[in-house]
Amino acid sequence: MLNQLQSKSSLLKVMNSTFMDLPAPKNISFSWNMGSLLFLCLFIQIMTGMLLASSYAPSMDSSFYMVIFTMENINKNWLIRYIHANGASLFFICLYYHISRNIYYYSYMYKHTWSIGVTIFILTMATAFLGYVLPINQMSYWGASVITNLLSEVPYIGPNLIELVWGSPSVNTPTIMRFFSFHFFLPFVIMALTVVHIVLLHETGSKNPLGISSVNNKYMFNPIFIFKDLLGFITILFAFMFISLLMPLTLGDDENFFNLNPYVTPIHIQPEWYFLFAYAILRSIPNKMGGIIALVMAIFILYFLPYLHSASMASSYYPINKLMFFLFLSDVSLLTWIGMAPVEAPYILTGQILSIGYFLFYIIGPLMNIFWEKLIMF
Structure with a gap:
């Protein structure tokens, strides 16, 4: 019982130092909202991804039709899929803005925090690519074939590496099963690295537009920055739901609506x-x-x-x-x-x-x- 109380007390201290008592430069603008927005995006992607995974089975022959069937027959599954698909775009919009701002204000000089952030970026790109392939439509199949074939150029082990990734002589059901497994697993790795990223950020503190380092020019995170982040959440979520409900296919490609035909290459991959x-x-x-x-x-x-x-x-x-x-x-x-x-x-x-x-x-x-x-x- 004592250990449980101590554990809860430690957790509360961590949460308090993260969301309440964290000193933050008082002159940081809404550009600094991207970190919290990225955490929100990650949460949305994991939740919607788990719901979609419960009605998905990796198969070269039936995945495309299964995705369509579940969207039409499972209650609100169409909305979940559109939120998940457009959530990936929202994730990368916030991620690119976050990276750009850090380059502009040279926040990369916090080397450990920056390195973990770049690792999160690379894993996010890998996760997005794996998820893009899973519906097995015309564009995703040929995209997977082109990208995975790049591994053939790896000296000495290229052909063996491709066979390991494919699990068969070409992109087929074993490939989709492996992609699905890693697509489901990697977001939790990203979540763990995000926690490490936040811990390292707390050790160094946040940069600010003027480069001020004085501890006397900072405010507690609560309530000023809590309300600033909430305003960002509301604005972004409103725009995101507007797109997901009224223009969900705006960022997609027309080839994504066609079932796989391995004998016809798209005009432009x-x-x-x-x-x-x-x-x-x-x-x-x-x-x-x-x-x-x-x-x-x-x-x-x-x-x-x-x-x-x-x-x-x-x-x-x-x-x-x-x-x-x-x-x-x-x-x-x-x-x-x-x-x-x-x-x-x-x-x-x-x-x-x-x-x-x-x-x-x-x-x-x-x-x-x-x-x-x-x-x-x-």
Whole structure:
């Protein structure tokens, strides 16, 4: 009994330090809402995912029709699926905004917190890809075939690695069963890493627009920031439910409405919108192995940001750096558009130029920081 009371007391202390007494800079804006919104998105995805999993069976032949059947015959299952599908888009909107803000205010200098956050980002991308394949429609099947075939370029173990992922000579029922298992399991890993991320954040504290570190310029998290987060919750949920109820298919692809036909390749294979910038980088490289390396580096370069940054001041405070940051956002947006375009001129050359610009941001940015710091010190 005493151990139980002590355990409850420890849990209450953790919750109190997280939601009540956490000191937070008083000048942080609604841009800092994304962390709490991401936790809300994760909760929505896990809850709706568990409900959908209870009426899903991984099968190459029947999964597509089973999804349609459950949407039509199980009470409110259509709404659950639309919330889950659009919830993935909401998750990535908040995630990309969260990452962008951290780059802008150089929050990546909290190395451990940043590394865990990047790991969460990569696992979220993996989870979203696995879930995209599960309905086994025309686009998801061919998307899975194209992406998993990239593993064939891994030296020495490529063919064996593909067979391990597929569980058969091609994408088939064993593949779907494995994808379903990992799609169900990974969100709980993400949840655990999120807790670690929050704990590390509490050790370092939050950044703020002015870079103020004084403990005298902070407020307790409750009630000011609680109400700020609640306002963000209400606004985002209202927009999210509006889309889920009235425009649930806006972000989908027309090929997702067709059952699998392994003998007919879609005219243009493309992933969901939140993967398009990476997909554009992949196909901008004529060499297959070079494209895979560029794709991997486009994501994993985020791990190296703290080590590329050698200046002591926040990068966003230097003159040209704000312009560079917004040019970088424009570059990523255009790469997303290129990912939807057909593989033909002038989109190929445009994608190559934009891919070079994407990586140049990570190279030129740190050099500009050093230049401005030396100029100011001089």
